[in-house]
Amino acid sequence: MSEDLEKCSLVVCSGDMDKVMAGFIIATTAASMGRETTMFFTFWGIKAIQKGNRTGSSFFERMLGVMNRGGIDRIGPSKFNFGGMGRWMFKKMMKDKGVTMLPELRQTAIDLGIRLLACQMSMDVMGIKREDLIDEVEDVVGAATYCDLALQGKTMFI
Amino acid sequence: MSEDLEKCSLVVCSGDMDKVMAGFIIATTAASMGRETTMFFTFWGIKAIQKGNRTGSSFFERMLGVMNRGGIDRIGPSKFNFGGMGRWMFKKMMKDKGVTMLPELRQTAIDLGIRLLACQMSMDVMGIKREDLIDEVEDVVGAATYCDLALQGKTMFI
Amino acid sequence: MSEDLEKCSLVVCSGDMDKVMAGFIIATTAASMGRETTMFFTFWGIKAIQKGNRTGSSFFERMLGVMNRGGIDRIGPSKFNFGGMGRWMFKKMMKDKGVTMLPELRQTAIDLGIRLLACQMSMDVMGIKREDLIDEVEDVVGAATYCDLALQGKTMFI
Numbered sequence: 001m002s003e004d005l006e007k008c009s010l011v012v013c014s015g016d017m018d019k020v021m022a023g024f025i026i027a028t029t030a031a032s033m034g035r036e037t038t039m040f041f042t043f044w045g046i047k048a049i050q051k052g053n054r055t056g057s058s059f060f061e062r063m064l065g066v067m068n069r070g071g072i073d074r075i076g077p078s079k080f081n082f083g084g085m086g087r088w089m090f091k092k093m094m095k096d097k098g099v100t101m102l103p104e105l106r107q108t109a110i111d112l113g114i115r116l117l118a119c120q121m122s123m124d125v126m127g128i129k130r131e132d133l134i135d136e137v138e139d140v141v142g143a144a145t146y147c148d149l150a151l152q153g154k155t156m157f158i
Numbered sequence: 159m160s161e162d163l164e165k166c167s168l169v170v171c172s173g174d175m176d177k178v179m180a181g182f183i184i185a186t187t188a189a190s191m192g193r194e195t196t197m198f199f200t201f202w203g204i205k206a207i208q209k210g211n212r213t214g215s216s217f218f219e220r221m222l223g224v225m226n227r228g229g230i231d232r233i234g235p236s237k238f239n240f241g242g243m244g245r246w247m248f249k250k251m252m253k254d255k256g257v258t259m260l261p262e263l264r265q266t267a268i269d270l271g272i273r274l275l276a277c278q279m280s281m282d283v284m285g286i287k288r289e290d291l292i293d294e295v296e297d298v299v300g301a302a303t304y305c306d307l308a309l310q311g312k313t314m315f316i
Numbered sequence: 317m318s319e320d321l322e323k324c325s326l327v328v329c330s331g332d333m334d335k336v337m338a339g340f341i342i343a344t345t346a347a348s349m350g351r352e353t354t355m356f357f358t359f360w361g362i363k364a365i366q367k368g369n370r371t372g373s374s375f376f377e378r379m380l381g382v383m384n385r386g387g388i389d390r391i392g393p394s395k396f397n398f399g400g401m402g403r404w405m406f407k408k409m410m411k412d413k414g415v416t417m418l419p420e421l422r423q424t425a426i427d428l429g430i431r432l433l434a435c436q437m438s439m440d441v442m443g444i445k446r447e448d449l450i451d452e453v454e455d456v457v458g459a460a461t462y463c464d465l466a467l468q469g470k471t472m473f474i
Contacts, residue, residue, distance in 0.1 A: 008309065011472075013338050015395070018201040022171050022315070025279075029305040043334040044395060060409050067396050079173070079202060080225050089218050090283070096216070097282045121341075124413045125406070147345040151324065156169075156315040157338070157472040166467065176359040180329050180473070183437075187463040237331070237360060238383055247376050248441070254374070255440045314327075314473040 007153025008035040011146075014158055015044025015068070016078035017090060017102070023048075023158045024105040031112040036153070039109070040146045042119035045158075046126070048072050048106065049116055049133050061127030068126075072102050110136045117141050165311025166193040169304075172316055173202025173226070174236035175248060175260070181206075181316045182263040189270040194311070197267070198304045200277035203316075204284070206230050206264065207274055207291050219285030226284075230260050268294045275299050323469025324351040327462075330474055331360025331384070332394035333406060333418070339364075339474045340421040347428040352469070355425070356462045358435035361474075362442070364388050364422065365432055365449050377443030384442075388418050426452045433457050 008030040012023045023039065031037040041049050052071025056062040076087035094101060100108070109116070118133055118140045130140055166188040170181045181197065189195040199207050210229025214220040234245035252259060258266070267274070276291055276298045288298055324346040328339045339355065347353040357365050368387025372378040392403035410417060416424070425432070434449055434456045446456055 011338065011342070013334060013474075018171060022169065022200060025301045026169070026305060026308075026315075029301045030309060033302075033305065033309070035309065042338060058409075058412070060405050064396070064405075064409075080222070089222075093216075093218050093222075093283050093285075099279055099283055121415055125409050125415055127409075143341045143345045144349075147342060147349065150342075151346060151349065151351065151470060154309060154313060155470060155472060156313060157342075157474050158171075158315050176329060180327065180358060183459045184327070184463060184466075184473075187459045188467060191460075191463065191467070193467065238380070247380075251374075251376050251380075251441050251443075257437055257441055312467060312471060314471060316329075316473050 006036060007038075007149075009038040009040065009146075009150045009153055009155050011150070011155070011157045012039055012041045012045035012048060013043050014078070015047040015075060017075045017087065018077050019158050020045065020048045020072075020075055021102060021105065023156075024102070024109055026156065027114050028105065028108050028112055031109070031114050037112075038115040038117060038149055040117045040119065040141075040150070042122045044068070046118060046122055046128060046133075047075060048102070049118060049137050050128065051132055051134055053132060055129070055132045056127035058127060064126055065128075072106060075102060117146060119143070119146070164193060165196075165307075167196040167198065167304075167308045167311055167313050169308070169313070169315045170197055170199045170203035170206060171201050172236070173205040173233060175233045175245065176235050177316050178203065178206045178230075178233055179260060179263065181314075182260070182267055184314065185272050186263065186266050186270055189267070189272050195270075196273040196275060196307055198275045198277065198299075198308070200280045202226070204276060204280055204286060204291075205233060206260070207276060207295050208286065209290055209292055211290060213287070213290045214285035216285060222284055230264060233260060275304060277301070277304070322350075322352060323354075323465075325354040325356065325462075325466045325469055325471050327466070327471070327473045328355055328357045328361035328364060329359050330394070331363040331391060333391045333403065334393055335474050336361065336364045336388075336391055337418060337421065339472075340418070340425055342472065343430055344421065344424050344428055347425070347430050353428075354431040354433060354465055356433045356435065356457075356466070358438045360384070362434060362438055362444060362449075363391060364418070365434060365453050366444065367448055367450055369448060371445070371448045372443035374443060380442055381444075388422060391418060433462060435459070435462070
């Protein structure tokens with residue numbers, strides 16, 4: 001097996017429930033198959049690794065912080081969200097079927113040793129600070145650091 | 159050529175016309191170039207391999223089945239859909255230019271021997287049954303089976 | 317290093333600010349690390365390489381041209397756009413933080429020798445002509461030409 005096959009990395013740019021969930025499922029599956037797996041969270045994807053507190057200091061940052069508030073528990077589906085109703089409905093449907101929910105999937109990712117990285121630029125733009133992210137985030141890095149990692153293995157953009 | 163280059167697999171997570179179309183175009187092109195190609199349909203992407211009948215048995219499942227009804231013929235663009243108007247407009251524009259439409263693209267994929275797989279978990283959550291999918295779907299599998307396939311070749315997340 | 321690792325190609329199918337930006341950032345980083353990088357713009361992604369003039373000749377094409385007008389300067393975020401307000405807000409937030417904006421990122425991509433390719437079929441469908449695209453676009457190609465390129469290296473679908 002070449003080095004290319006041993007690593008797996010995902011760019012999570014979307015903050016939609018379906019995409020973030022797909023990301024965590026692929027990552028945890030890859031990791032449990034022994035691949036060295038990294039997840040790089042950028043733009044809306046950062047919501048998946050936020051604590052959920054209000055963020056930002058400037059007016060626009062705080063406005064965005066309110067609109068996008070809540071961390072992984074408030075992530076809604078990309079379709080039929082209807083201001084949160086769809087999120088609630090999907091959560092209920094998943095619970096009824098015994099499907100692992102986002103917070104547990106993220107915990108599994110952490111337990112499996114998946115590296116969680118946050119995008120420096122997105123955090124700067126949106127006024128999100130290191131302390132707004134969950135402690136398990138390994139590092140806040142730039143695109144160069146990430147690409148260096150990503151270009152060595154299998155990469156998916158989500 | 160290494161094994162890594164010979165296989166190609168796509169995760170179709172989106173149910174938007176533009177994304178699903180791009181997926182089928184890339185897959186059929188790869189297959190016609192001799193690559194062993196697999197498409198794994200998950201979340202909204204499952205619409206592309208549904209027969210189009212109403213689905214679900216619980217209240218929420220049936221509600222979702224109604225909102226997301228219709229199979230591949232009712233897939234609309236990710237922008238400017240306007241409750242179906244955009245879908246109709248795009249279909250007309252494509253027909254006028256002699257572009258292959260989604261149902262024909264899917265048939266080409268089938269004729270080229272592309273493996274169509276459906277995501278077990280998404281189907282469970284949304285209450286979609288095997289008989290709601292077109293017969294040509296080879297199998298309904300979990301993330302582990304899919305990742306095992308995907309990590310052996312070139313992978314795209316759509 | 318195998319040939320597979322030396323090339324990098326991106327399919328830009330989305331026309332959202334966050335996605336297009338992520339695409340240009342990944343592409344320019346890869347290119348500055350010495351990878352032979354190609355960007356293939358399809359569907360809404362084509363907006364990122366348009367001059368910004370009104371496009372189309374048939375009624376539907378012109379209608380779509382109006383709805384989707386403006387080129388790279390009018391690209392808005394995938395969430396919280398609110399008819400352009402979000403675009404303005406994000407641009408301001410990025411400027412305040414000294415983040416490189418889309419037009420400059422695209423120029424960097426051009427300066428680094430990244431190949432910009434446009435999807436023939438999407439242009440046909442939407443009635444966009446070669447002269448509606450910026451001069452730096454190297455070629456307008458079909459899916460087969462693109463896939464031939466893409467399958468030789470690392471590929472991401474955005």
